[in-house]
Amino acid sequence: GAVVSQHPSRVICKSGTSVKIECRSLDFQATTMFWYRQFPKQSLMLMATSNEGSKATYEQGVEKDKFLINHASLTLSTLTVTSAHPEDSSFYICSARDHRGGGNYGYTFGSGTRLTVV
Amino acid sequence: GQSLEQPSEVTAVEGAIVQINCTYQTSGFYGLSWYQQHDGGAPTFLSYNALDGLEETGRFSSFLSRSDSYGYLLLQELQMKDSASYFCAVLPYGGATNKLIFGTGTLLAVQP
Numbered sequence: 001g002a003v004v005s006q007h008p009s010r011v012i013c014k015s016g017t018s019v020k021i022e023c024r025s026l027d028f029q030a031t032t033m034f035w036y037r038q039f040p041k042q043s044l045m046l047m048a049t050s051n052e053g054s055k056a057t058y059e060q061g062v063e064k065d066k067f068l069i070n071h072a073s074l075t076l077s078t079l080t081v082t083s084a085h086p087e088d089s090s091f092y093i094c095s096a097r098d099h100r101g102g103g104n105y106g107y108t109f110g111s112g113t114r115l116t117v118v
Numbered sequence: 119g120q121s122l123e124q125p126s127e128v129t130a131v132e133g134a135i136v137q138i139n140c141t142y143q144t145s146g147f148y149g150l151s152w153y154q155q156h157d158g159g160a161p162t163f164l165s166y167n168a169l170d171g172l173e174e175t176g177r178f179s180s181f182l183s184r185s186d187s188y189g190y191l192l193l194q195e196l197q198m199k200d201s202a203s204y205f206c207a208v209l210p211y212g213g214a215t216n217k218l219i220f221g222t223g224t225l226l227a228v229q230p
Binding site for chain 1: 151158159160161162163205218219220221222223225
């Protein structure tokens with residue numbers, strides 16, 4: 001089945017620095033990838049839709065200048081948290097859709113990145 | 119917009135049956151999915167209903183009634199490893215990107 005690899009799994013950074021998270025589709029091409037954020041004991045909230053070769057689409061309330069998304073190839077999307085602050089500490093999860101299908105329309109999730117800003 | 123509500127927590131004992139409900143307000147969607155997420159892990163797909171009715175996948179079954187704006191996940195023969203968070207999710211009609219929207223989530227605690 002479709003596999004999505006997300007890296008790193010955990011990262012601790014100092015306040016004010018930037019952190020890059022990678023999301024790769026390993027055995028399929030993904031023109032669209034999705035970035036979610038999840039706070040403890042809460043649901044997954046969609047942050048943005050990453051579009052290969054074009055600008056990302058951000059959900060209402062998500063700062064596009066703070067959460068930079070790049071989708072330069074059909075298998076890689078990156079999320080960069082710029083000038084991170086402690087309130088950005090969260091679990092970030094990417095997802096990609098394998099258009100070959102499946103019972104769930106082919107949505108597959110990465111293993112997530114636990115970001116802690118100190 | 120879309121809104122999917124779930125009970126925040128459910129507790130059950132090993133071997134029992136538990137039902138997790140999902141009530142929604144949405145303008146229309148392709149189907150209702152269910153995901154399991156263990157603490158610190160990725161969501162994993164459990165079940166999907168494109169049409170009304172019951173779908174059975176081993177110990178897990180899922181039900182959808184569009185007329186009642188309601189669905190549920192049924193877990194049978196509960197095991198300790200079933201302790202996790204469970205989310206319903208929909209793929210709404212319209213838009214160019216088909217983004218998956220998640221429910222509020224239910225934390226299931228299975229006790230011995």
